[in-house]
Amino acid sequence: MRFTPLALALVLAACGPADERGAPATQTTPSATAPRGPDNLMLRISRVGGEARVYGYPRLDTVVWRAVGVPAPQRVLAFDDEAGIITYVSAAGLAARVEFRLGSAGLVSKSRLTGLASADGSTTYGIAADGAVERSGPRGSWRWKPPMPARAVFPQADATLLVLGERRGESVVWRIRPPSTRIADSVVLPKVDHSLRTQVGDRLYLGSGSTLTGVRTRTMERTSTIDFDDSIELLAATPSGDRVFVVTQKDNAIQVVDRYRERRTGEIALPSRASDLRIDALGRYLLARPAGRDSALVIALGTNRVVGAVATSWRSDLPFVAPDGGIALAQGRDVVVMDGETLHRTANVVGGAADFWYPFRWTGFRPRDARLDRPVEFGGPRDSTARRADSAVRSDSTPRGTPVVAPRDTAAPSRATQFTVSFAALLQADKAHELASEIHAGNETARVVTATRDGATIYRVVLGPYSSREEAERVGREAHQSYWVYEGGP
Incomplete structure (x- = not known):
């Protein structure tokens, strides 16, 4: 759970598969520019399996990593940006992973589980045929048989696990902390529809x-229950969790629920009822599929405005919103990218629809700084005579008792790089302050900073800045909230 967009121009070019097949797992050094923050990247896996390639985005003409023998993908579960692992569900319904650091890919387990889920991209949970919950990953295998068969699992950022089950016409959610099998807590709910959870x-x-x-x-x-006029058919939520979007059986509009007020606060009128919803990972756009059509309605979430409709096949990977705000669409054999605001075509990847696409952000493909491998050198004159490590180095002409003054660095001091943890960007100050008061990491409490964009005031909930990305990532994880880290001050 980690992200921020870069405003870049899209320059895409098709990459023919003929000149790339049969190569072992390799990594190519990207362009030696000084990037800010994680690199925008695009994983493309052949939909029939075999080869996987990672491209720099938006320049899709350079392969920075590739591997062969990759199981055919169905949907991505999560990305572990520390280990460099993407875990996904294969076309055969089995958990699989791509490991960028090892240059390999394969199945996580041959156990046929349903309801596969992962919170960190490395540890995977699923439900066995007998209703038991199974885990696989770096912490080892684990199995738990709940009091009633499990229907869904929800791994949490704090390493606990929520399990949804049913009993006597009602649903129950248990919380446990693997590898323990003791139920730490539970809550009873009305009977939950199998597909309506987020x-x-x-x-x-x-x-x-x-x-x-x-x-x-x-x-x-x-939380408080919210009633609608018809049966609920679709649910989706913003990455920050401040709004939930609800589609009911007979209503063309998307109902908007405010998380903090715990009630309906508006609606987004559509020309026809939506049959699927897909949220932008950065919370800028909502994509809605009109029932019975191969198209997508693009909705700007800052204003709940329907930007327009675009033609696209609706797959598990496409359409999606790219890191720079472009909308990637599957049109025939090609993948087309359109600007999210104007819906003007900005790129066309010929033959791209033959691949499964997944956008992500990472720093792991950058070349290692050569300075890290240089031996440490200490200033002062060379002398073949061994000296004590803690003695001062002097020339023979320096009188005893004269202090040694280090040479002054005449170069202009460089500005220290800072990293900020961001949790949400909201349009209402009271919501931002309420969310900030709930976010804690160590002795710190999140705060609200403001920015202006397109004439509107944005209230951002942040922690930091910190002197290193590692420290910022650690604070983000300690907060146990969805977050992303960006380079620079608040």
Whole structure:
């Protein structure tokens, strides 16, 4: 859970597969420019399996990594940006992974599990045929048989696990901390529809008939229930979790639920009912699929405005919103990218629809700084005579008792790089301050900073800045909230 966009021009070119097949896992050094923050990257895997390639984005004409023998993909579960691992569900329904640092890919387990889920990209949970929950990953295998068969699993950022089950016409959510099998807490809910559940941050939203309810995952308390006129059919939430989007059976509009007020606060009118929703990972756009059509409605979430409709096949990977705000679409054999605001075509990747696409951001493909491998050199005159390590180095002409003054560095001091942890960018100050008061890491509490964009004031919930990306990432993880790290001050 980690991200921020770069405003870059899209220059895409098709990469023919004929000149890339049969190569072993390799890594190519990208262009030696000084990037800011993580690099925007695009993983492309042949939809029938075999070869995987990573391209720099938006320049899709340079392969920075590749591997062969990759299982055919169905959907991505999560990306572990520390280990450099993407875990996904294969076309055969098995958990698989791509390991960039090792240059390899393969199945995680041959166990046929349903409801596969991962919070960190390395540890995978699923449900066995007998309703037991199984885990595989670096912490080892683990299995737990709940009191009733499990229907869904929700791994949490704090290494706990929420498990959804049913009993006597109602649903129950258990919380456990693997490898322990002791139930730490639970909450009872109305019977939950199998497909109506979504989690963002510390809220788990569940649909039951025409009622939306939620669970605060830290305290296992139920939120207020929200009733709709018809049965709920679709749920989606913003990455920050401040809004939940609900589509009901007979209504063309998308209902907007405010997380903090715990009630409906608006709606987005559509020309026809949506049959699927897909949220931008950075919370800028919502993509809605009109029922019975191969197209997508692009909705700007800052204003809840329908920008327009674009033609696209609706797959598990496409359409999606790219890191720079472009909308990637599957049109026939090609993948087309359009500007999110104007819907003007900016690029066309010929034959790109034959691949499975996944955008991500990472620093792991950057070349190692050669200065890290240089031996340490200490200033002062060379002398073949061994000296004590803690003695001062002097020339023979320096009188005893004269202090040695280090040479002054006449170069202009460079500005220290800073990194900020961002949790949300909201349009209402009260919501931002309320969210900030709930976010803690160590002795720190998040704060709100303001910025102006397109004439509107944006309230950003942040921690930091910090002197290194590693420290900022550590603070983000300690906060147990969705976050992303960007280079620079708040």
